[in-house]
Amino acid sequence: MSSTVIDIENLSKLYRLGQVSSKTLTHDFNRWFAKVRGKEDPYAKIGTENDRSVKTSDEYVWALQDVCFNVQQGDVLGIIGSNGAGKSTLLKLLSRVTSPSKGNIKVKGRIASLLEVGTGFHPELTGKENVFLNGAILGMTKNEIKRKFDEIVDFAGVAKYIETPVKRYSSGMYVRLAFAVAAYLESEILILDEVLAVGDAEFQKKCMGKMGDVAHNEGRTVLFVSHNLFAVSEICNKGLLMVNGRVSHSGPIAQTIDKYLKGGTSHSEIYLIKNKGIDWIGIPNRDNLTNCKPNDEISIDVSLFVKNLNMSGVFIDFNVFNENNENVVHSRSNWIGFTFDTKSNTPINLTYKIIAPQLAAGKYFLSVNIYQGNDVLLYVTNIEAFNINANNYFGSSIFLDGVNAITVPPFTISRNN
Amino acid sequence: MNTSAASVETDKWDVVISPKSKVINFNFAELWKYRDLLMMFVRKDIVTVYKQTILGPIWFVVQPIMTTMIYYFIFGRVAKLGTDNVPAILFYLGSNTLWLYFSETLNTTSKTFADNASIFGKVYFPRLLLPLSKVISGMIKLFIQLILFVLVLLYYIFVRHSVMPNQFIFLFPFLLVLMAALSFALGTIITSMTTKYRDMTFLVTFGVQLLMYATPVIYPVSKFKEYQTLIWLNPLTSIFETFKYGFYGKGSFSWGWLGYTVLFTVTTTIVGMVVFNNVEKKFIDTV
Structure with a gap:
């Protein structure tokens, strides 16, 4: 009850x-x-x-x-x-x-709240002293902490450093200890x-x-x-x-x-995570992609603009996410041997074609990753890309909802300019 | 049956959080519950001061020694303010030790909210614990400093035969309580008033310095014949004068003015706690 x-x-x-x-x-x-x-x-x-x-x-x-x-x-x-x-x-x-x-x-x-790890940790005090101080701040009595001290240290995995001031801890050790105290709160x-x-x-x-x-x-x-x-x-x-x-x-x-x-607000923004000289412009044919069929070929035009970058052998990654933010399609241009060169102040128009995507009905989002070697030049995600509508019984026969598997359907990437 | 039993049970809430607060709402039971935390704060205050030092707690006595020497030369030798025939070193050491306690406690408690906003913003505990811990940790430092004072006092009593304590020395614990309460009360009032409008903080630092000159720390009250009443109106005066009278057997003492100080302290303590109580719930939004 x-x-x-x-x-x-x-x-x-x-x-x-x-x-x-x-x-x-x-x-x-x-x-x-x-x-x-x-x-x-x-x-x-x-x-x-x-x-x-x-x-x-x-x-x-x-x-x-x-x-x-x-x-x-x-x-x-x-x-x-x-x-x-x-x-x-x-x-x-x-x-x-x-x-x-x-x-x-x-x-x-009794409420114990943990709005932050390590509230009241004092850098000069040792790990042990801080466990007691932090525990008391969170509402434990001295005896409670004493009883659980060994468990806390064990959980944090910092037994070797427990008599050392926490200012000498690595940041990871610091939060480990802090979280451990909170984990053993009796509330x-x-x-x-x-x-x-x-x-x-x-x-x-x-x-x-x-x-x-x-x-x-x-x-x-x-x-x-x-x-x-x-x-x-x-x-x-x-x-x-x-x-x-x-x-x-x-x-x-x-x-x-x-x-x-x-919800409307959650996916409305495009997140630009990295930009080193290439601007994301958009998907010019977005309007044609609002009503795709489950097994149709999907052709996405991608428009970019190179501001100030002269490079050759640039690769591009396309990832498609469903509404649950699960990566469902993964395509790398190196797999098909596609690279391109960038010249300052020039636009780049690409077409990314997913052949037989096999996706369930729903809204799909694109994440684009451009890089050369290990250097990420552009990373933009959460771009509303296409919708798949299945208005008859047979069309909605593919249920991928809730499945985390990434599929790699055949695809092509081509440059149009 | 079940529903009525349940509704009776649900009426027993442990905590009810609501916007309205009573003007006077001292939760002493809660303070008592958190006594371990209070002691932890006190320990932190004391221990962190001398971490990574070789001399450790000995550093607590360096400050009164240095200021006493400075005062001895400036106020004793150069300004010749006089000490009521008490040996100058003893006179300055005693009043300085007391003054350091008062001013440090007032300074730290008056910054309670501003200095601890990051902790207060993340976790609840009775906010009054922090100023209380400052009062107690200051007291521990004071006791360490008093050891030095007592040694010097014994030297002047038994070796130099220049001072003789009287029975008023037994008022000393009471004087400490008064001073602790007064610095705590003023500190909490100031910190409560500065959470939203910071203007007051500028006044505090030099206000405390000015207060020292209005208190018989570096001079005996008898020095100023004309302004006697004005000086006694400062509630700290009777504390310092009683201290000197008890320990040195010289100076002035008045039950009347001591009573005035007690009344003043009790009033400000109550005001301080009421103000603090009203501010502590919402200060985090404005600090």
Whole structure:
């Protein structure tokens, strides 16, 4: 039998934009005056929804607005959403770092929150001293830490360095120790914010294992914020999707992740990760690609512009991703012996043709990687490329949804100019 | 049946987080629960100062020795402010040791929010622990420094026969408590006022320096006949004068002014805790 351990009602948080100045003092005075007269905060009424990309004249913004949900005991809740959706604000309110503007949170049991690894670590203190200090900051008593000390050191794998000041640690060792302390917290509710992105692959695996342990075997309630959807889907059983400070969806984790990925904002931006002299222009024939058939040949025109680069023997990689951000098609130009030369101030038009792609219905995204030797010249990803529509029963016979396998269908790449 | 049982159970929340806060809401039980953390902070303050040094805690006594020597030459020899016939070295060492405690505690507690914003922004614990830890770690440093003072005092009592403590020496623990409370109270008021508007921070640094000259640290109260009342209005005056009277057997003492200091300290401590309490919940948004 499960019972509600966290109950959140109409939770809202108002933030002021811009800088603290004499104007703030005026606002403070007005606010105080309203309070004296028993009126509502005059600035709470005018706050706008939190959409960071849209410029507003408003000085106040709702980082969280009317958030309501509850968490049952033993739930592992994954909180997802794009940057600035209010996830961290929510965790801050839950961990009592700041207090809400409206609404309330009711909690049953001890909360341990881990918004950062190694909070309060002092570089001059030894590993051992820091374990005790950090443990106490996170709410453990000295005896609890003493009891678990050996386990913590063992988990972190830094036994050799435990009497050395942490300023001499490698950054990896530092976070290992810090995470280990948190992993052994004895609390009914654990709050985690993106802290798994630490350490090497082996340690990350260990952390994931520990998290799963905490959640499934010890029956503790966990709230987990991460952009690593794989980790979220692995650990969590429930999900909460935040959009612009509001709860947009809550339910089983798979369903929530699905909503997040299909949401309008998540795939609208092209991510330019690297650019060394070649600009990404776009896909000129994009309009013709919105209605492809599952087994049709897909021909994507790619337009680039070389700003300042004279090189020969340049290679190009095309990767196709589905809506779940799984790489489904992989094509490298070296496989078919295609290279090209770049000359400054010239456009380059290429055509990438996937012959018999064998893809399920859905939206597909392109990631382009141009390089010479080991030098990456352009890396751009999340480009909306084509849609495959299957409007009859036979057309939708290929189900690749949820399959991670990368296929390498035959392809051609040609240069048109 | 089940639903009613469940609703009764769900009413027992351990923590309720809501925007409204009571003006007076001292959670001493919570402070007690976190006593291990308090001790950990104290330990950190003390230990980190002399990490990677050879002399270790001995460095704590270097500061009062140096300032005493400087004061001895500048205020004793050059300015000839007088010391009520107390040997100058002893006079400056005693009041300097006390003053260092007061000023350092005030300086560090008045920066509580600004200096610890990164920790406060990430984890909850009773915020009052940090200024409290500064008060306690300062006290430990003071005890180390007092060892030096006592040695010098014994020398002047038994070798030079130039000073004689009286029964008021037993007020000393009480004086320490007063001074700790006063520096803590002023520090928390200042740090609470500077979270949003930083203007005050500029005043604090030189304000503390000015305060030293308004306190009988480098001179005895008897030196200034005309401004007596003005000097006694400074709540620190009676602390320093009682200290000197008890340890040196010379100087001035007044129960009335000591009572005034007690009243002043109690009031500021309450004000300090109320202000701190109201700021600590939301300061992280503005600091």
